[in-house]
Amino acid sequence: MIAAERKPFEQIKLVTDQFENILVVGCNTCVAVCLTGGEKEAEQLAAELRLQRRNDGIGGSVETVTVLRQCENEFVDSIAADVEGKDLVLSMACSIGPQLIAERHPAVRVAPAMNTNMLAVVQKHHVWSEYCVACGDCGIFNTGGICPIARCAKQLLNGPCGGSQGGHCEISAEVPCVWQLIYEKLATFGLEGNLSRIGGPKNWSKSNSGGPRTMKKEGFEP
């Protein structure tokens, strides 16, 4: 899933304090599953904002609405009546949400309440880890099903580097060295020798570095 987390309240407040009538829009897909921006969190943030604004003597209203996915035109269009009359829409989706809301509801100011962090795995309740950076050219078959782009601080294609110590990355003892993990995983198949071959260059043009990407499948248009 896309993992995002709420911005510090201080940052949110800097924006919301400038507006009178605010709509907090939750998103019930990725950010709901990562427990930061679904309907419950949207209502919670709205309550927090109302308390803060009452305390600070700011008038106006803070309402909420939640859609299943803020990355779909149809869902985003469905909140037109809720957006009507609002001065600010505060999106609790990943960065896609506020962008699409701004696009579909051009008359209203839109702000993100979230920082979009990563494509993640739920390690356990309330713990997420980055597993993918959407590079557009997946090569994990050769690395034992483990992505060195997402999980190596240097995104090395031929690791490990000299900073690998006792199985940990030099950036933190909490972070495992992904190339150590790759080595151990390949060893379970007797393939650790593959690592002595230098891998070729990666096609980065398929990543975001190659410019904004689009994806389509032709022939099935309605």
Added chain:
Amino acid sequence: MEHELADSINRSSARPITGDAQLRAPCEVACPIHTRAQRYIQLVAEGKYDQALAVVRETNPLPQSIGRICAHPCEESCRRGRVDEPIAICNLKRVASDGAKATGLGYDPPAVEFTSGRKVAIIGSGPSGLAAAHDLALMGVQPVIFEKQPAAGGFLRTGILNYRLPKNILDEDIDYIRGMGVEIRTATSVGDDISFDELASEYDAVLIAVGLSESRSLPIPGVDLPQVLLAVPFLEDVNAGRDIPQLGKEIIVIGGGNVAIDVARSAKRISGGKVTMVCLEADHEMPAHDWEIADARTEGIEMVCSQGPNAIVGDGKVEGLQVKKCQSVFDVNGRFAPTFCETELSVVPGDTVIITIGQMSNLSFLTKTGPDVNERGILIFDRDLCTTSRRGVFASGEVVTGPGAAVNALASGKRAAIAVARYLGVDANFGHEPVAIGEVPADVREQIKQAPRRKMPARGTDERLTDFGEVETGLGEVDGRCEASRCLLCGSGARYSQLKCVSCLTCVRVCPYGAPWADKDGFGGIDPDKCQACGICFTQCPVKAIDLTVMSETDIEQEIVVAMATESPDMEFGCWYSQSRVAPEAAFVALPCTSRLSVRLLLNALEAGAEKVFVAVCSEDDDGRFVHGHRQTRAAVEEARKLLEEAGLDPEKIELKFVPEKKCMKEA
């Protein structure tokens, strides 16, 4: 942990979903009148006795009486019974009515208008007739009860002794029904004072609810001796306070049922002598309830089991009962067909015999125009529609169901009331039989805290045998509320919406009881058999796909509004079961446990105007009613305080406090 999680996810979709409003607590389903026991138990736990009594009265027109003598099939089905001991549901009904009486609330009968313009004659003022009259009155049909005895109540008055059901208690229940406008014509015998045909022509319908008012006798030698008595007239005499000169000092009661127990215990009180019960059944087969047998034994009554009466011996007066060994009571099909060893005879010495082997109805008032009786003299009766063979004539209670508990007679009378009302064109329906949730699975059972059942206090044996005063003295407030706190809230927990669920698996991960489940397609549910209604899944579900059946999020929001309408500027969220408060001056919102408080609800309390919000937990460790309940409460409070702080408000506006004196189930 991960292994368990995988188990939860891989289960088949063909599992119970949850929160199905049709699934009810087993106590409610087992109760013949489907009283919402769980609800009144909860209100007793909160000390809201008048509201508890109102819940009892929804289905039970004789709450005080039934709260003393009910056979309580609810307790047999109570899921707590599989954990330790069942909830004392019947005793708690009495706590509700006793508690309400102490406050002077809950005893004013509702004003009833007989809007239908129809009148129904009810023959018999026992539990069935009274229940039918009560319910018909509420449906706008005017009932008139005809009772041949000088006072109303039927067998509750003539057959049950004061030491179990004091007459003033029965009077109060009946006065309530009278207060609704139900006329009871006592000392009016149908057949003698007014004919059945007159009734049938004067009233729009007739309900025969005459019960089983006559004792069966035995075809054995010696039954005509003057010291041989029959149970019903004996009990009538005892209840009326009449002398029974034939009663000696060594009494033999033939029979092993509940009435026999009452006869024996009464005889013991009057004679002060030796009382022996003789029954066909083996000790473990005796038809009387176990607790009745135990009470009788406590009072020194002896039981001679597996013996059948052969002859009453004595020359002009009873000298004993000759018995023969009973080899079996029932045949292979479970039918009553006793077999005896005719040569194995013995004599139980005694100077009085009371025959208590069963009862029959007296239908001598019926005329040739019907309704019809069968070859055994039993009314021909449609069990579903409560009709007899004569149009407009209905029947209910033991006259058609045979002997049973008073609550079964109530159920029969209530069904007949609906049948009669429908016949008279009044809008009424029989309703659906509720379906119970299943047993508590073994793994969940182990996680439920044990709490012993509170024992009903009773007068000492020596003292109680000296009079007919009530033996059981009532649980009282503290024990009553403690007992109520043992209720497992069956079927009142998480309610799940598949439509809203996004299969995030949060509930699967956080539930301490393993109730939520999901399959690989994201289809899921919450197993109501496992759910303990702690509310942890509800507080954490990110998309609000989970709510609680009882005390839902909306209910809590409304309670917050109600609480803030009081004069107190502060609010306390506490537990139903705690008999003490952390902020006695604050407006109180009571929950099954504060574990079901979400962060948003805590903020909402401040939004609603609370200056300060106190959140009560009952101990410093994680040892509350629910597994991890306190942990959840603490986490919610900490998170809410953090949000207040970052929003520039004083975090001390929300404070976690420990209840000063925990008096609920934990302190048995």
